[in-house]
Amino acid sequence: MPIKKMWGGRFEAAGDELVDNFGASIGFDQAMAKEDIMGSLAHVKMLKATKILSATDADQIIAGLEKLADRLAKEGLPFTVENEDIHMNIESLLTDEIGPVAGKLHTARSRNDQVAVDLHLYVKERLPRIIDLLVGLQTALVDQASANVTTVMPGYTHMQHAQPISYGHYLLAYFQMFQRDVERFQFNMKHTDLSPLGAAALAGTTFPIDRELSTELLGFDHPYANSLDAVSDRDFALEFLSNASILMVHLSRLCEELIYWCSYEFGYVELADQYATGSSIMPQKKNPDMAELIRGKTGRIFGDLTGLLTVMKGLPLAYNKDMQEDKEGVFDAVKTIIPSLQVMTGMIKTLRINRNRMEEATHHDFSNATELADYLATKGIPFRQAHEIVGELVLKGLKTGTNLADIPLAQYQEINPRITADVYKILKPDMAVARRHSLGGTGFDQVKQQIAAAREVIDQNQQE
Helix, strand or coil: CCCCCCHHHHCCCCCCHHHHHHHHHHHHHHHHHHHHHHHHHHHHHHHHHHCCCCCCHHHHHHHHHHHHHHHHHHHCCCCHHCCCCCHHHHHHHHHHHHHHHHHHHHHCCHHHHHHHHHHHHHHHHHHHHHHHHHHHHHHHHHHHHHHCCCCCCEEECCCCCEEEEEEEHHHHHHHHHHHHHHHHHHHHHHHHCCCCCCCCCCCCCCCCHHHHHHHEEEEEEEEECCHHHHHHHHHHHHHHHHHHHHHHHHHHHHHHHHHCCCCCCCCCCECCCCEECCCCCCCCCCCCCHHHHHHHHHHHHHHHHHHHHHHHHCCCCCHHHHHHCHHHHHHHHHHHHHHHHHHHHHHCCCECCCCCHHHHHHCCCCCCHHHHHHHHHHHHHCHHHHHHHHHHHHHHHHCCCCHHHHCCCHHHHHHCCCCCCCCHCCCCCCHHHHHHCCCCCCHHHHHHHHHHHHHHHHHHHHHH
């Protein structure tokens, strides 16, 4: 038999089961049960301090909520669809625990500010965890970079060999991307660290509440300055999903390259066995499935962001039922990016590097062509002319199977008599890398400086 709702005084008919199931959010918002109890505890303590509730009533409610929190942590709580959402379920359980006095908990509060508080608390609690995992990934990258400063590999543009670079330099590029991710999530904390509690349905309340006190009790920095904004704002969640999407782009790009690098054609790296799988039919296979999964899960996060953007784009102020759809994407993003970061960190830590294969790939690829053009420019040949000369040498070399380092000195001197035997030194891949001393470049000394600076950044991230 349909159950009368807590809010059902204005209604003559009880709810329809299909409609109740469709409208209920308890199937997913129970993930915020801890946060909902935290919000209620802060609210009732504020009601007690302002004497809106008597100390007797408030203490009874506080004791009941603390019992529910203890049960939730130890064994979980039973939730029902009939009570719709986490807020009504907790209030119903509290009523079972302490009786009708539980109904006083909702004084000067609405589910509108209550749900906003819960989601703020949920995101705020998880941001430091995500940042910590990012710093762990950064540390793994810097450790690998430190061990591979002088490991030379081809650098690519358009997936074509471009110029030789330090593998350490390559890894540090991702360190910098992830550092910007850290900073984005840190900034996200500023917009998450706001308390909507006390905004009530949309207009505030006539009760003499103390929003500064409830803000302090919840550990937020500030209360929302505008009650309409407080209950209708979800841009902190959009910001989180946007940051998560950019993070997943970076993870996906790194995965894409790991998938290339560990293939037979490249053979630059090998994944540890625990981060790969075999084939059910081809016994020789070692598949980079974890990297592929992270790459694939990126689409989930994009979908979470697009979904919430679409929900919010046309909503009038203040609360609308559409906003029930604000949570699942956030929950999904958290459940996706945390293990993705953990797995990626493990892959990087255990990655085996084939230094010989990397370096060998730079010897027959004409990636030292820019070095030769630069060298000719130092001999007085305009760079554009030098570029054309080297391009013609590369074309001839491709047809004859001759590398730039194999061209006789006499042939070089036909181009410019001032070319000497030192040309062969600058054509060596490791020398091409070492000579790039410009700030942020791939030169070995520059890479060492980048590593030292990166470790300082990591220390600072860990302190914040």
